[in-house]
Amino acid sequence: MKIFFPFFIFFIAFTGFSQTENNPIVWNSSINKISETEYDVVLKANLLQEWHLYSQYNPEGASQPLEIVIPENKTGYELIGKAIESETVKEFSEIWEKEEIFFKDNATITQRVKITDTSITSITIDVYGQVCKEACIQVEESFSFALDGKKLEKITIVLNFKSKKLTQNLKLDLKNTALLEVKTDNSDTGDSLFNIFLLGFVGGLLALLTPCVFPMIPLTVSFFTKQSQSKRKGILNAILYGVFIVIIYILLSVPFHLIDGLDPNILNTISTNIWLNIFFFVILVFFAFSFFGFYEITLPSSWGNKMDSASNVGGFIGVFFMALTLAIVSFSCTGPILGSLLAGSLGTVGNPAFQLSAGMTGFGLALALPFALFALFPNLLNSLPKSGGWLNTTKVILGFLELAFAFKFLSNSDLVGHWDFLKREIFIGIWILIFLGLALYLLGKIKFPHDSPIKKLSFFRISFGVLVIAFVIYLIPGTFKNPTWSLHSLSGFPPPQFYSIYEQESDCPLGLNCYKDFDEGLNAAKETNKPILLDFTGWACVNCRKMEENVWSNPEIYSILKNDYVLISLYVDDNEKELPASEQFDFVKANGKVKKIKSYGDKWSTFQVLNFKNASQPYYVLMNADLEILNTPQQYTDIETYKNWLEKGLDNFKK
Structure with a gap:
């Protein structure tokens, strides 16, 4: 599984700056003509001491490997195989628990290009990768060449003032970010x-x-x-x-x-x-x-x-x-x-x-x-x-x-479209009808085209039919305003409990008080002097519902969430609810492509990746109003682990 662990940096419009810790890699490039239709693009990288640039062959699940591609809007030429690399180093990484392959000090990368349209006069290739020391910085370079050997100017994406400002607002000045780099043990994840x-x-x-x-x-x-x-x-x-x-x-x-x-x-x-x-x-x-x-x-x-x-x-x-x-x-x-x-x-x-x-x-x-x-x-x-x-x-x-x-x-x-027609109780009611139909079929009351005549009900059909009827009885209280029992065993399948035909105290999980905008939640944390539980969730996220209905519902955890934290729930898949026109903007992603931030889902998913280098849900972060991280992030887990995690965050907040 690919795991991306980059630290995003701001795009810089100038290429002639010196090599520093913020810019640990400097490139030189050239192009050599091999034949009328083939060229070698040679890229040379000088690395600052102790910094590593990862090879194309770095294993999946470790630091991001080098990738050389042709931009989507360019045609008339193609890459021939993978690039030839200069000497690389192999070293076991305790973080990723894999043997990583990387360049040390310098790298020479030679990529052969074949011209398929002789009318073109220039070519461009993009290079993506990662350089790491204690932290990692994304490599995003674009190299353009005239086919007569003259180097072309690099094209830089320029954002308008509004997009620059809103992008800046999306970026948090987090403190104690070393905790974000600690791997969370999620071995018990329900979707392993x-x-x-x-x-x-x-x-x-x-x-x-x-x-x-x-x-x-x-x-x-x-x-x-x-x-x-x-x-x-x-x-x-x-x-x-x-x-x-x-x-x-x-x-x-x-x-x-x-x-x-x-x-x-x-x-x-x-x-x-x-x-x-x-x-x-x-x-x-x-x-x-x-x-x-x-x-x-x-x-x-x-x-x-x-x-x-x-x-x-x-x-x-x-x-x-x-x-x-x-x-x-x-x-x-x-x-x-x-x-x-x-x-x-x-x-x-x-x-x-x-x-x-x-x-x-x-x-x-x-x-x-x-x-x-x-x-x-x-x-x-x-x-x-x-x-x-x-x-x-x-x-x-x-x-x-x-x-x-x-x-x-x-x-x-x-749920994602906010259509409000398949509420929790209606969903459960449909399931009741479906499984009631299954019970009637097993007991011989319903027949289908290829069924053989039933002379006598078998022990299996009767037993299974009784089990299905028991399941229907289990479902029925789920349609009540105040269920006799909760349907914890089905968590994640029906809509969340607050998505109900009955009037609810709030539209937050379990009736908790929550904020669905980060800035509003941050202001509330400052006013109440409470720590923040930042909850990256999704309307269609099965594990999010399981956490809310099986873990958050635990009395001790529920009490902590209600009394000791300011809960901010950000729905990263809320793509049907558009932002006001004044809040929509263009965002340059790590691969250099422009992403239109038009919906709340666009905003919060980008916010999560930009600040926390993570794109999975559920994803929980504890911080104070000064944006200081209080504990390692947490994901899908059990009651005891989550309770200890919340309590440790409170202890760190008080200190």
Whole structure:
């Protein structure tokens, strides 16, 4: 996972300043003609003593690697491979717990460029990276060259007075910032890769119990064990078949890493987009009705036929195409589950691309295990239940779950758009109807197109039906103004408790008094002489709701938040609520691109990254009214850790 740890600096319009701690790197550049269509751009960097510039090959999850790109508005030429680097140093970093690769003292970087349009007269390349000592400074350089060898003047982005002033206002003069650099232990985060892997694994197990996949297990295992020249080879082929299944599903997540590589926050950004969430809602409803049996979602039959023909090839290639054939022909059952996995990964806080890969790995592993297991122990095939109506029952149950999951995405759109139509109690009411429908189906009161006649209800259907009815009873108090019990086990799925059809004391979590503007909260802290709890949150943030409803609701923590802190909640995904025209401005990002700050979400997400070098939510910072950090930042965690964190902040405030 990429973690960016830069200290943003103001853009300087002059290039001829001396090398200092604020400017630890000085560049020289030149261009050499190799042929009529190829040039070498040579960049030489001199580094101040003890400062490091990180290589293109610095590992992911450590300091930001060097990146050389062509600006988006430039055409007519392309980069040939990665740049050639001069000697680098490898050294283990205790902060990142990785071996980092960097330049020391100086660096020479040679990038070959190919001209594809002979009419162009100049080229420009941008360089992004990071130089670090105790702190880190972002490298953002643009080099332009005339193709006759003359160097062109560097173009500098100039902001108008209003944008400069509002950008300056967004930047805080924080004190005790060393605490911001301390890594927070968030090993218990609810959206850890392991948890996502387990969810994917469960999804794969459910997919096994569908009519498209389950009957394939004995057929495929028998093919390998009987058609191979030896039993050993048959077992090896079956295991290889399982390995290829896992690889195929992991490969499905690769495009999302490429998208994420263009902008590390792009998937988190689109996950809070109103129209994307509506799209997921429509797709999941579409998937649900396919599981109900009203229609089938299949890939073109020609794909399956071509893969099936290719599977006749011998050796590893044939086994791979057999695995690919399974993935294609079973899509009508696995597609809806994979769609839910994709939607769930994009809707979580963290790195969605890696979460999706973890989920796909779990999904593929669950699908692959039976093929390898039964190949090793073929006698177990006799213990498998026979195919029948129970497989269709499993599909219909999954359809109800898809339908319930779909409304989570519609709720995200409603919250971010401030539409106020899918309030908490209405959402829970819809879930009550969905799961009541599932209970009636299990008890034989509702039938779908592919259901077999039920002569006698099985023990499984009755037992599962009773459990679903118990869940419905659990949900019902959630529609009351004063619930008999809270729905803590569902935290993050329904809208927050203050988003209610009933009149609430405030529109803040748990009825607390909070400010949704930083300056207003800061003034309140000065007047009351209380410390600040700065809460970076989001309307569509699942972990934020879990923290509020499971951790903040603890009586001791609730008392501390209510009496001892000034709470400032800034919603970074509030992109539908526009700032007044007088407060809208242009902001130059770290990569040199201009970002239009038009909404409150734009403002607070930029405010978080600019001052705290972090873009995840929930993200909590303790400070006093003099902008002095009181404790290390905190994220998703447990009650005891959060309580101790708040108390330590109070102690530091009193000192």
